[in-house]
Structures are given as C-alpha cells and as structure tokens.
Amino acid sequence: MKRLLLSCSLFVIFANTVMAEEIHGNVSKLTWDMFCPQNMLYAQPEKIKFFDGWDERFLKEEYNYWSKRKIDFINQSNNCNDNTCIYNITEAQNVENAKHSQELQLKIAKNQDELRFSAALNQMNTAMKQQQNYNNYINAINAPKNYNVNVHSW
Numbered sequence: 001m002k003r004l005l006l007s008c009s010l011f012v013i014f015a016n017t018v019m020a021e022e023i024h025g026n027v028s029k030l031t032w033d034m035f036c037p038q039n040m041l042y043a044q045p046e047k048i049k050f051f052d053g054w055d056e057r058f059l060k061e062e063y064n065y066w067s068k069r070k071i072d073f074i075n076q077s078n079n080c081n082d083n084t085c086i087y088n089i090t091e092a093q094n095v096e097n098a099k100h101s102q103e104l105q106l107k108i109a110k111n112q113d114e115l116r117f118s119a120a121l122n123q124m125n126t127a128m129k130q131q132q133n134y135n136n137y138i139n140a141i142n143a144p145k146n147y148n149v150n151v152h153s154w
Contacts, residue, residue: 030077030086032070035093040066054111069096 033041045067046060076089 030080030089032073035073035097036066036070043067065100
C-alpha cells in the first residue's frame with residue numbers, strides 16, 4: 001500500500017513537471033513582449049499633472065502601470081532557471097493581465113458615465129443660460145423708460 005502511494009505521488013510530481021515542460025515547450029527564457037501590449041513595450045514612467053485631461057491622465061497611468069510591471073517581470077524572470085518557475089511566472093502574468101483588463105473596463109465604463117453626466121449637466125447649464133438671457137431681454141423691454149425732460153435746445 002505504501003509503495004502504491006509513493007508511486008502515485010511520484011507520478012503526480014512527474015506529471016506536473018512534464019505538463020509544465022509541454023505547456024512551455026522547454027522555454028529557456030521569458031520575454032516581456034509575451035505579456036505586454038505592443039504599444040506599451042517601451043513604456044516609461046510619466047508624471048501625472050493635475051490639469052491633465054482624462055485621456056492624457058489615462059494614458060500616463062497606463063505607462064506607469066506597464067513600466068512598473070516590466071521592472072517586476074524582469075526581476076522575477078532573471079531569478080528563474082527551470083520550467084516550473086517559468087510556468088509560475090507565466091501564470092502570474094496571465095492572471096495580472098486578466099485582472100488589469102477588468103480594471104480597465106471598469107475605468108472606461110466609469111468615465112463614460114461621467115461623460116454622460118457631464119454632457120447632461122452642460123446641456124442643463126446651456127438651457128439655464130438661454131432662459132436667463134431671455135428673461136434679461138424681457139426685463140429690458142418691460143423696464144420703465146426714463147426720458148430726460150431737461151433737454152435744452154440752444
């Protein structure tokens with residue numbers, strides 16, 4: 001019975017190692033472009049300014065995110081020498097990509113909601129200004145007229 005458990009345990013360990021090798025085909029080195037979007041491969045940290053618009057701020061946040069992830073990836077992959085380590089890094093990077101994708105979708109949806117609210121607010125402000133202008137016009141027409149009766153003709 002002990003031999004059966006020992007052989008089953010060794011089989012499971014061997015199978016996991018073989019699966020990791022099969023999945024990655026004995027990959028000897030991971031590269032950053034395997035996980036990073038092409039337009040962010042050479043991203044550098046950007047300083048975000050208070051007056052940046054949403055698009056500019058969003059892009060700078062993305063540059064900062066991917067540049068930080070690149071540094072973390074390089075540190076992890078430099079210390080990785082076997083297929084199990086490569087498999088673990090690959091899994092961790094894929095999980096990070098999925099999580100970041102969800103965060104991006106939420107951020108974009110939130111921005112779209114803010115844009116719709118902002119557009120509705122601008123429309124309401126425009127209508128209020130038009131009403132104020134109309135009221136000012138009506139008040140000017142109906143205001144009492146002051147005529148200077150002390151006009152001298154010389």
